[in-house]
Amino acid sequence: MTLDASSLKVVQAGGNRLRRTDRSKGASVALHATLIVASIIAVFPVFWVFVTSLKPDARAVEPTPKLFNESSLDNYTRVLSGEKGDFLAWFGNSVVIALMTTVIGVFISATAGYAASRFRFPGKRGLMMSFLLVQMFPFAVLIVPLYNILIALGLNGTSFGLVLVYCTTAVPFCTYMLKGYFDTVPSDIDEAGRVDGLSPFGVFWRLIMPLAKPGLAVTSFYAFLTAWGEVAFASAFLSAADESKTLAVGLQVFVQQNRTEWGHLAAASILVAIPAIVVFYLVQRFLVQGLASGAVKG
C-alpha cells in the first residue's frame, strides 16, 4: 500500500520534471519575457508616482522626465508635518474606520456564510439572491436615503455610521466568498465537534473559523480595501471638520485646492497606498486559495 502510494508520487514528480525540461529554451524565454512585461505594466504606475513623490513640484511636470531630479524626502516631511492639512488625523481616522469595517464586516459575513453553508432554512435562497441584487444597484444613488437613515439612527457624521455603510458594500461579496469557502471544509468536523459537546456557535467559532483562514484573509483584504479607498460616502457622511476626514476625502480636497502640486500629491498618495500594500502583503499567500474555493462553490 505504502509502496504504491510512494511510487505514484515518484511518477508524478517525474511527470512534472519531464514537463519542465520539455519546455524549450525559447519557450522559457518567451514565458519569462511575457511575465516580466506584465509585471512592469502592473507596477509602473505606482513606481512612477513614487519617483514623482521625491521631486519638487516644479520638477514633476517637465518636458523630458528623469528618474531623479532634485529628488529628496521634502514632500514627505511637509505632508507629514501637516502643512497640507491634518494628514496624521486623516490617517488615524482611516485606520480606525477601515479596521472596524474589516472586523465587523468579516465577522457578520462569516456567521451568515456559515449558516448558509451548513444549515437549510427557509429563506436561504432568497437571502443569497438578495446579495446579488444588492451588488447591482448603484450605491451612489442611495446616498440621500442613507443620509436620512443615519440621521434617524443618530449616527450621522460619526465614523460608526460610515462603518455600517461600508459593511453593506463589503458584506454581500464576503458572505458569498465565505460560504464557498466553508463549503470546502468537510462537515464531518462539525459533527465531531457536536459529538464532543460544542454548541453550533462553538463549532463555528472554535473549529471552523481557524480552518477558514485563507477565506477570512481574502475577505478581510476586500473589506479593508473597500473602506480604505472609498471617497463618495466618506465625503457625504463625515462632518466637514478637517480633523474628522478620512485620507481619501482629505486627499480629494487636497487635489482640488492644489492642482499643480504634483510632488506633494504623489507623496501623500504613496503614504496612503502603503497600509493597503502592507495588508495585501500579509494576506497575499492566502489569496489564490481563498478566492478560488469561494468562487468555485459560490
Add this chain to the structure above:
Amino acid sequence: MRRFLDRYWYAYAMVLPVVVVIAVLVLYPLAQGVFFTFTNINEGNIANPILDRPATYDVVGFKNYLNVLSGGESYGAFWSTLVRTLIWTFSCVFLHYTVGLGLALLLNRQVRGRALYRVLLILPWAVPAFISAFAWKYMFNAQYGIINQLLRSVGLPDPVWLGQSDWALVSVIIVNVWLGVPFMMVALLGGLQSIPGDLYEAAEMDGATPWQRFRHVTLPGLRSVSSTVVLLGIIWTFNMFPVIYLIAGPNPNARILVTYAFERFFSGASRDYAIASTYGVLILSVLLVFAAIYRRALRKQGEVW
C-alpha cells in the same frame, strides 16, 4: 411555530446581523430611492432635518422615466450612454478575462520566481482606486505625461487622451483593465489549481495536443469559477464609478450610466435626486434582465447557480 424555531433558531441567529444591516441600510434606502423616481425631489425641496425644513416635493408619476427614456441630451442621452456603457462593460470584462486567464495559465506553470511575479501582478488590486486614478491621470497628461513622451520618442502619434474625444473612453478602459486583471487572474489561478493533474495526464496519454488539452480540460474545469467571476465582473464594471469619475471627470465622451447618475446627483445648481434615482432604477433593471438571461444560458448548459 415552536418546532420551526427550535429547528432553525441558530441558523437565523447567525444570519440575523447581516439581514438587519442589509435591510436597514440597503433595502429600505432602495425602496425610498424607487419612490424618489416618481417625484421631482431635488436639493431645494427635500426635507432638511438640520435646517428643520419639511419636504415640499411632489409626486410626478412616470415623468422622470419618460424624460430619461426619450433620450434627450439634457437628460443624459440615455440610449447612447447605454450603448457606451455596454461597450465599456464588455470590452473591460473581455480584456479582464482574457488577460487574466493568460497570466493565470503562465503562473500556473513551474516558473522560477513565480511567487514574486504573483505579488507584482496582484499589486494593482492593492492600491486604492483613487490613487491609481491619480497615477494614471498624471501619466495620461497630453503634454507632460510619460505615456505621450514615450509615444513621441518612438515616433508614434500622441493623442490627447483625456480630451473631448473617444480617446477618453479608451483611456478609462485601459485603466480599468489594469485595475481589474488581478482579481480575475487570482480567481482563475485558483480555479486552475483545483483542476486535478491526472486529467491532463490522461489527455496527454490519449495524444491530445496542448490546444486540445486547453479546450477540453482547462476550459471546462474553469467553467464554474468563470461563470461566477464573469457575472460579478460585469455587474461591477457596469457600476464602476470611481475610475471614470476621478480620471475623466464629467467628460461626456467617457460617460456611462452610473457616472451620469452621480453627476446629476452631485453637480449642477439643483442636485437632481429624482433623475439620479431614475437612472439608478434603470441600471438595476438592465442588470436584472442581464442576470436573468445569463442564468438561463448557464442552466441550459446544466450549470446550477
